[in-house]
Amino acid sequence: MFNKSNERIDSLLLGWLSIGLFFQLAGILFNNDGSRYATQLYLLLFVPALLLVLKERIALVRSHQWAAYLFVALAAWVLLVGGAHPGSEKTVWHWFKVVGLLCLYLYAVAWLTRQPQRFAWVLGAAVVVAAAFAWLSLYYQFGVLERSLDYDVLRQQRIEKMGWNGLADLQHPIIAGLYYSVFAILLTWLFVHWRMTTGRAILLALAMLGLIVYVLFTFSRGAWIALGAGGVALLLLTANRKAFSLLVVGGILLVAGAYLFWPEIQLERARGVTGRELIWAAWFERLDSFWLWGAGAGVDFIFTFPQGHYLGGGDFFHSHSLYLQFWYQYGVLGIGLFIALMLSLLWKAWLCREQPLARLGGGLLVFAMVAMVSDIYAIFHRPSPYWVVLWLPVGILLGVQRPKRPASND
Known part of the structure; x- marks a missing residue:
């Protein structure tokens, strides 16, 4: 009787978490009120x-994996x-809240990975919503508003929102490009x-077309490069016939696109890193003042x-x-721990590459690591699209179970 009751509680919590994760991934698009989105996530x-943490007594933390430590x-x-x-922004209670919510999120994602089929359906539902909003945004911007x-x-x-009733408003093209790129990798x-029928393959191709066109129209070059890197990493980790076919088709499309849009590509190349080199140079000039202990959280x-620059005065x-x-x-300790965490998760993705969710986590993590080179300003903050970009793959890879070593014959 006790075991059946325990199973019912687990099933209820997993269903509850599944709905919550769907809202965390896709709710940004169909909520035009940030407070409503936050309330949904809390509940x-x-x-x-x-x-679940109280019930399981933080079992995942005791899972003996370097990434968790x-x-x-x-x-x-x-x-x-x-x-x-002394230089940190806000109070210590703010940081306890941020870190606490993040720990709960990672725990929820990691626990859901223990139910791969359920988890895949949650991701699939979020992809459907994202692809639908990508197409709706393109239609409204270029069909209704008749943008050139x-x-x-x-x-x-650059596109960053649907433009109707505050829906699917990501507030910046870079954020929009990164956010929709995640769903392009999930769709891949x-x-x-998944087993493909002709009808399912056509639907997935249409969904991918909407996501890719939207990402292209954000002109977030960091998202373009990161999406390519994450997609290639996913396909190489998968290494089946469909994955290799996509690599070939993607290479052909890339060459054809470069030929057709070569003048525009040259204009993008001439833009360089749009002033980032000056910001990075200033960072190195100030390094002596913060390299050891940092300037403070937040x-x-x-x-x-400088005046005369095309971004002068800003x-x-x-x-x-x-x-x-x-x-x-x-x-230096903070960045050292962060890079060590990323590398440990990549190594785990490689060790567990026979598992589909490990391949997904690896591809998404490569995407995030490349995107963070030139974009993303914070990762320890309230729930936002950046949680979808970085902490989703971290949670997936924390939850993936490493293969057991064969028993010794000694």
């Missing part, structure tokens, strides 16, 4: 995650810097792992472009590289 994701060490360092560093498809106009008016994973890296508040920004805020 549908964080509450059941907390109940490194994340705990990183979270502890963030709390220490947030509470003890001329390159110069597209480049100046579904294609190479502190802005303020840079003003103030920027982060270093336009997550790695540099994290070092600036948390010092």
Whole structure:
């Protein structure tokens, strides 16, 4: 009787978490009110995650994996810097809340990976919503509002929202490009792992077309490069016939696109890194003042472009590289722990590459690591699209079970 009751509780919590994860992934698109989105996450994701933690007594933390230990060490360092560093922004309770919610999120994602079929359906439902909103945004912007498809106009008016009733408003083209790129990788994973019929393949191709066109029209070149890197990593980890076919088709499309849009590609290349080199140079000039202990949790890296530059007069508040920004805020130990966490998760993805979810986590993590070179300003903060970009693959890989070593014959 006790075992049956325990199974019913587990089933209830897993169903509750599944709904919560779906809202966390896709709710950004169909909520035009940030407070409503936050309320949904608290009720549908964080509450059941907390109940599961209390029930299971933090079993995942005791799973004896380096990645889990490194994340705990990183979270502890963030709390220490947030509470003890005199330069840190906000109070220590703010950082406890942020780290606590993040731990619950990772725990929820990791636990759901123990039910791969259920988890895949949650991801699939989120992909359907994302692809639908990508197409709706393109239709509304270019069909209803009749925006021009001329390159110069597209480049100046980069897409970042649907434009109707506040829905699917990501508030910045870079964020929009990164967010929708995640779903393009998820869709690729579904294609190479699910059994395909002709009708299903056509639907997936249409969904992918909408996602890719949307990402292209954000003109977030960091998202373009990261999406290519993450997609290739996923396909190489998968290494089946469909994966190799996609690599060939993708290569052909890339060559054809380069031929057709060579003048536009040259214009993009001429833009360089759009002033980031000056911000990065200023970061290195100030390195002596923060390299050891950092400047404090949540502190802005303020840079003003010199007069005469095409961005002159504008103030920027982060270093336009997550790695540099994290070092600036948390010092050499903080960035060291963060990089060690990323490498340990990549290694785990490689060791567990026979498992479909490990391949997905590896591809998404490569995407995030490349994107963080030039984009993403913070990862320890309230729930946002950046949680989908980085912490989703971290949670997946924390939850994946490493293959057991064969028993010794001795």
